[in-house]
Amino acid sequence: MANVMLEVRDLTTKYVTRFREDVYAVDHVSLRVEEGKTLGIAGESGCGKSTLALSLMGYYFPPLHYTGGEIVINGRNITGMNPDDIRKSILGTEIAYIPQAAMNALNPTQKVIHFIEDVILAHDPTESKKNIYEMARASFETLGLSADVLHKYPVELSGGMKQRTVIAVAVILRPKVLIADEPSSALDVTSQKMVIKMLKDLMANGFIKSMIFITHELPLLYNVADDIMVMYAGQIVERGTAKEVVFDPLHPYSKGLMGSILVPEQGFRNTRLTAIPGAPPNLKNPPAGCRFAERCKYVQSECKTTSVPLYEAGNGRAYRCILPEKTLREAYQHAR
Amino acid sequence: MLKGYWRYFLNKLAWFVVTFIFAFLLNFILPRLMPGDPVAAIVARLAQGVSDATGVQAIYRQYTELFGTNRPIPEQFIIYVRNVLRGDFGFSFSQYPRTVADVIRSSILWTICLQFPAIIVGWLIGNTLGALAAYRKGAFDKLLMPISIFVSNFPAFGMAIILMVIFAVQLKWFPTSGGYGFDLIPNLSWDFIRSVIEHYQLPFWSIVIIAIGGQAIGMRSMSIYELNADYVKFSRFMGIKDRKIVGYVFRNAMLPQITGLALAIGTMVGGALVAEIVFSYPGLGYTLLNGIMGQDYPLISAVTLIITIMVLTANFIIEILYGIIDPRIKAAQAEQG
């Protein structure tokens, strides 16, 4: 069995709103990423996938708060570690993060090389600026970026260039796990392709050992990820290999997602992810039963009252629905 | 890089020249838009003002010449500009036989030394407090913000009066009025300098306090905006210390505040002029008041022109400095080119 790079058990985090209400945006999430693998996380906007990305870092600041669960990175359990130690020895070196809309992820009034200096010195204050520059130059050139970029301000870079620079900076310390949250959503098609290619190459070039890729664009996810998890209302509702989840979805929500994408209706290409009627529940007061019940075509009377666990279906496959696999597949067959 | 900045500089310089010309035009045209012949009106006022008959004659002759009233308007404008550029504003009605240039020479330095330091100090303190309020939140923020809103909406003269009543009338820590002790003759003695410093405090702080309020509010919302920016999140997750990140945020929030200062400086100077009046500070504000009381048209016209030029120049300098400090300016200009 390959090395496990990231193992998360029952992670639960919440937002505390201005009115002191708790919003459990990540609810008992478990996952595992092995060396050399990419895990994709899919879901509508607001389903908690971005919050999950933040929560995985193990470094919380308001309004996000940790409430339970464990995070093990490369065999090291970081749960309960002093935040300053996490900052120094985990962030950037073990696990790195590319934020959504990375267009603004770099300080606009700082040259790229100065930010890299700040990053490296935060982990090793003894490093010389000359070494840092050499290191950054080597990294950038390996990743196909010109060393000139280092001496520029982020405002002087084009959108795609900025995004690739953010990625190059994120992996400068060779983290084991890279979490990419919608890294290409704001870019034009050509830049998107370059960014995706760069991300795929990171592992081959030895910059990272594993990746978690978060997006709402399913075709892209199928293209990039080895395994896919589908999130709904802060919970995982389905897990499997990319092929299984895309071509043989079990959960009615996954089915809805895939259906809406694989048979795009004309004129509604941009609204494909809201093609499932209704909206996700308000997580300030989550429903007692299945969280998808309100929108589910196959809803049963007990769905609304009993909470549904994640059923393991063997070989790492799992789904959160009270109906058996067989019934679900037949229903989908019938619907078609 | 340099090219980008040059473009920005030339742009601002051109704008400075255009605004300058317009300031001249307005100063020239506004009084002439009013019904009646300005020279006739001046003479009418003179009859009440100066009792010295030869003085009236001299002023009248000088003004017909200065305004060239019998010539067409465009020519009058050229004469006006030529006179102003020479620093020739004619005689003051209310302080005859002093010339307007002489009256202004003796007051302009007081105003420059009072207002610009006060506005800059107020700006610095206000921005620091605003950034702290955004960063520390909690009780500090809850206390500072209502005070700032209140102070920034308080009229400038009101702040001056209140400071005067508390610190000059009640506590007698500082003098109530003037730029230096009335029993002193300006010289470089220690007594005189101490007197100037004592008289400086109250007008200075009343301008500072008013400036603090507005700046603190602006800086707070700017900082809150920057604190939520993506680069803050990214920097945190790259393991950079919070203190360093606050440094980024502070700098980035400060930059728009500099342009904010450029835009607000005109309003601030207006308030500060009134503060000068409250303390009878011997600057342009007080000179202006005397001009208005004495119906001294040439003095008022000159003072308003000088104030406008001062504000435009301050504005220009701020913009030029801003272009050097903020790399975004150069990039934006280079992109256009």
Next chain:
Amino acid sequence: MKHTLRQVFRSGKFVVGFAIFATLLLIVIVYPLIVTDPPLAIIAEGTFFPPGIYVSSFDVVNANTTYVNSTYILHLPDADTRRIASRLTREDRLAMKDWLIAVGIPAGEIDIEDTTQLLAQWSNHYDPKAKIEGMTIAKRNYYARLDQALKGLLSTKEVIIAAADPATGSLTKTGAIGRSDYVNIGQVANVRVLPLGTDNFGRDILTELVKATGVSLQIGFVAGLIATLIGLTLGLLAGYVGGLVDDIIMFFTNLFTVIPTFVLLILISFSIGQEKRGAFTIAVVIGLTSWVWTTRAVRAQVMSLRNRDHVNLSKLSGHSIAYIIVRDILPYIASYVVMALILQISSGILAEAGLSILGLGPRTTEVPTLGLMMNWAMIYQAPILGKWWAYLPVLVTIALITFSMNLMNTGLDQVFNPALRD
């Protein structure tokens, strides 16, 4: 609409601001119904009478002499002490203390606040012939006068009231007022309450202030309305039409942003001349010089709206520019315009005050404004003379108006721009 209003009134800041403002407005409307005196009537001979209840001395004396029924005798044990206490200034008390110490009373035993004890000590130890070392003659005379005054206050003799005989000029006693005689204030014909005293011209400040607040609010409103209308029109044109129109409008907007408004106000007001400057004229001038910020804000809003789907749809449907502006753009910027108007009103009031302090406010003969009241107080040096009632109530009123308007504005901002919240 109803929903929006309900939301607005749920914002604490807005409600506080609104309450202050509504109270002021109510006072401005109701007070003149109760006190009908003309606001600029000069009632006092002399300047700066302090706030208080003014009782006609003439009527008090007449109340005591004319009608037997209205004379009351009250024996109050502390009457003498009060009488003296109200006359003895702090300086007098300190001087008495100095004397007592000089004649050998320990300082610890003297309490200048305790009038009874101080008087007792004084009458026991004061000796006009005593020679105290280092005391000037002037000081000795002062003590003698003080002692005489105290004796006068303590005298039990009644005050004789006499009237002059018109024929002979000789005085005839018509009555006497004893130390225990009282009048009921309700039976005194003329009592005037001056809650804020009088100003330098001898006018009732409260009545004047209420009127001035009303006028200043009107000035602010007219100025704000003009500025907002100009700003809205220019902003809509610049933002929606764009192109050359936008360039021209923005050129002037930028120009008037850097040229200090205050200077323009001074120049224009001065040029108009004292005689032609009414309150309304000043309001118009302020309005004409303060539209730049509204123009900028409206333009920015319109530009972001210009290419929204619903506007494009309207364009495709062949609606006219006027229709699109009224139906598809105005409703979306209405909240900004209201906020801009509120700010403009408040800054208009401040601008009037600033101008008036310079002596360029409305001509002074017709109506008071808050700025004019400030100007009068300043010219007559009320702050330096300690006549707080002449300027402080005016300042507080100005501050309350601007503060309440800004609170309302902040409240509205939070309701309409939730993104700005922390």
